[in-house]
Amino acid sequence: MKAALSVDQLIDAMSVRVDGPKAWDLDLAMDWYLPGQATYWHLRLKHGVLTRTSGASPNPSAGLTLTMNKVQLLAGKGLGAIQVSGDVTSLTALFSVLVTPTADFAIVTP
Numbered sequence: 001m002k003a004a005l006s007v008d009q010l011i012d013a014m015s016v017r018v019d020g021p022k023a024w025d026l027d028l029a030m031d032w033y034l035p036g037q038a039t040y041w042h043l044r045l046k047h048g049v050l051t052r053t054s055g056a057s058p059n060p061s062a063g064l065t066l067t068m069n070k071v072q073l074l075a076g077k078g079l080g081a082i083q084v085s086g087d088v089t090s091l092t093a094l095f096s097v098l099v100t101p102t103a104d105f106a107i108v109t110p
Contacts, residue, residue, distance in 0.1 A: 008041075015051070023048040026046070026093055027045070028046075028090045029062045029063055030043050030065065030091065031059050031064070034069060036069055039055070042054065042055065062086065064084070064086035064087055065084075065086055067082065068082040
C-alpha cells in the first residue's frame, strides 16, 4: 500500500505521527530531493507541527538535504545509498518525536 502513495501523502502520514508537545522546541528544515521527479520536498518542523511544500529548487535554509529515489524513501532501512548533504542529526531529531499509533484506541468513548 505504501508504494501507491505519493511523496506528499507519505510526508502527510508521517506528520500525523509527530508528538506535538515533545517537538514544540524543535525548529528543523530539511529537503528531500527525488531526481526522478525533479522535485524538492521542503519539510519544516516548528512548534510541534511538520509541514511541507515542494518546488524545483532547494530551500537555502535547509539544514539537511537527502537525495534519493522513491524506492529508497519507502525502504525505511537507514540512509544506505541515500546521498546526504548537511547535518544528519536533524533527521534523528525528527524521528525522535514520531510516535507509533496503537491499533486498539477507543474511537468513541462513552
